[in-house]
Amino acid sequence: xxxxxxxxxxxxxxxxxxxxxxxxxxxxxxxxxxxxxxxxxxxxxxxxxxxxxxxxxxxxxxxxxxxxxxxxxxxxxxxxxxxxxxxxxxxxxxxxxxxxxxxxxxxxxxxxxxxxxxxxxxxxxxxxxxxxxxxxxxxxxxxxxxxxxxxxxxxxxxxxxxxxxxxxxxxxxxxxxxxxxxxxxxxxxxxxxxxxxxx
Amino acid sequence: xxxxxxxxxxxxxxxxxxxxxxxxxxxxxxxxxxxxxxxxxxxxxxxxxxxxxxxxxxxxxxxxxxxxxxxxxxxxxxxxxxxxxxxxxxxxxxxxxxxxxxxxxxxxxxxxxxxxxxxxxxxxxxxxxxxxxxxxxxxxxxxxxxxxxxxxxxxxxxxxxxxxxxxxxxxxxxxxxxxxxxxxxxxxxxxxxxxxxxx
Ligand SMILES: [Zn+2]
Ligand SMILES: [Zn+2]
Numbered sequence: 334x335x336x337x338x339x340x341x342x343x344x345x346x347x348x349x350x351x352x353x354x355x356x357x358x359x360x361x362x363x364x365x366x367x368x369x370x371x372x373x374x375x376x377x378x379x380x381x382x383x384x385x386x387x388x389x390x391x392x393x394x395x396x397x398x399x400x401x402x403x404x405x406x407x408x409x410x411x412x413x414x415x416x417x418x419x420x421x422x423x424x425x426x427x428x429x430x431x432x433x434x435x436x437x438x439x440x441x442x443x444x445x446x447x448x449x450x451x452x453x454x455x456x457x458x459x460x461x462x463x464x465x466x467x468x469x470x471x472x473x474x475x476x477x478x479x480x481x482x483x484x485x486x487x488x489x490x491x492x493x494x495x496x497x498x499x500x501x502x503x504x505x506x507x508x509x510x511x512x513x514x515x516x517x518x519x520x521x522x523x524x525x526x527x528x529x530x531x532x
Numbered sequence: 533x534x535x536x537x538x539x540x541x542x543x544x545x546x547x548x549x550x551x552x553x554x555x556x557x558x559x560x561x562x563x564x565x566x567x568x569x570x571x572x573x574x575x576x577x578x579x580x581x582x583x584x585x586x587x588x589x590x591x592x593x594x595x596x597x598x599x600x601x602x603x604x605x606x607x608x609x610x611x612x613x614x615x616x617x618x619x620x621x622x623x624x625x626x627x628x629x630x631x632x633x634x635x636x637x638x639x640x641x642x643x644x645x646x647x648x649x650x651x652x653x654x655x656x657x658x659x660x661x662x663x664x665x666x667x668x669x670x671x672x673x674x675x676x677x678x679x680x681x682x683x684x685x686x687x688x689x690x691x692x693x694x695x696x697x698x699x700x701x702x703x704x705x706x707x708x709x710x711x712x713x714x715x716x717x718x719x720x721x722x723x724x725x726x727x728x729x730x731x
Contacts (some may be wrong), residue, residue, distance in 0.1 A: 336595070336601050336621075336625075339581050339585055342582070343578040343581075346575040346578040349568050350560050350563070350575075351559055351560060360622075362582070364550045365548065365583070366582065366583070367620075372545070373579050374583050374584075376546065376548055377575075377577075377580040378576075378578075379541045379544075379545040380575060380579070381543040381573060382541070382542075383539060384565070387539055395535060396539055396562075397535055397726075398538050423559075425535065426535075427540055521626045525598055
């Protein structure tokens with residue numbers, strides 16, 4: 334017996350969230366109904382606004398509700414002559430949170446994956462090539478993931494840059510800060526050794 | 533630099549959900565934007581509908597969008613002469629999922645807690661007393677939690693029932709199905725022994 338179809342519907346819809354199953358969905362629904370209906374209504378509005386208005390930046394492809402995102406629109410960022418290539422908008426967020434990088438981005442929204450039929454155009458590399466041709470880019474920083482696909486994608490983009498004689502760098506691989514050697518996998522250790530720097 | 537105020541707002545609002553912090557909220561927002569915008573819009577609607585229409589049943593106080601919930605409105609349930617008293621609508625859901633119980637419920641929406649100023653009226657015991665007086669209740673099953681507060685609340689309700697000469701039972705305490713003795717706390721073991729039944 335269903336004692337509230339609307340409650341059932343809410344529990345069901347919570348399962349669109351990653352890692353949320355029946356039990357967690359129930360806890361979320363009851364928590365909001367019992368303790369925070371106002372917050373739930375704000376979440377409802379935020380979901381609708383985000384889904385209806387957030388698209389991709391015309392230049393860097395990150396998420397934004399503007400035609401051109403704030404980063405691409407910044408004259409200071411444009412003057413940097415640097416473009417950092419990442420796989421996802423989350424990567425942009427992570428890098429921005431360090432407040433260290435002051436250049437532009439290009440977001441692939443994925444990586445090359447021939448086995449899944451994902452080629453250069455599917456990750457916007459035609460747009461990226463146009464960006465390189467139209468702007469005065471001095472350095473491309475490849476910050477794709479340290480995975481097989483991320484490395485292959487970085488390699489492909491390196492070639493695009495070489496054809497245009499643009500300096501290309503790859504972010505360093507090594508021991509994460511706070512990481513303990515005994516728990517690292519072998520290939521990370523190999524990279525950490527080969528990338529060692531004189532003190 | 534905020535590259536999308538609407539995205540920031542969505543991430544912020546996800547934190548109204550229990551156990552959801554910054555990282556999980558980010559993952560939820562990006563997951564929906566990248567992979568399931570339609571699902572996100574459905575979740576938005578489900579949230580609004582639930583928050584605006586779900587109230588408490590006039591008789592048993594569980595969550596429902598009707599004046600009287602389907603359980604209270606069922607003539608079969610009414611004829612059972614049994615009322616199960618629980619602390620929350622989640623408890624009703626858990627018991628209903630077993631499909632074993634066919635009586636009515638009364639939902640306290642909490643428990644007695646003098647230290648927090650929560651007395652009998654705050655958990656609807658005046659409404660419950662009225663329900664006992666108005667209906668032909670043969671048995672009240674006390675299914676409050678096995679906590680200090682749950683036990684105190686059960687004790688108080690037992691007295692209400694005694695005054696009306698209504699049979700009162702308490703759900704059994706013991707070893708959970710699949711539970712291993714060595715991991716049980718002592719008081720559970722004590723209850724399991726004292727509640728032993730002949731085979
Ligand atoms: Zn941009
Ligand atoms: Zn009811």
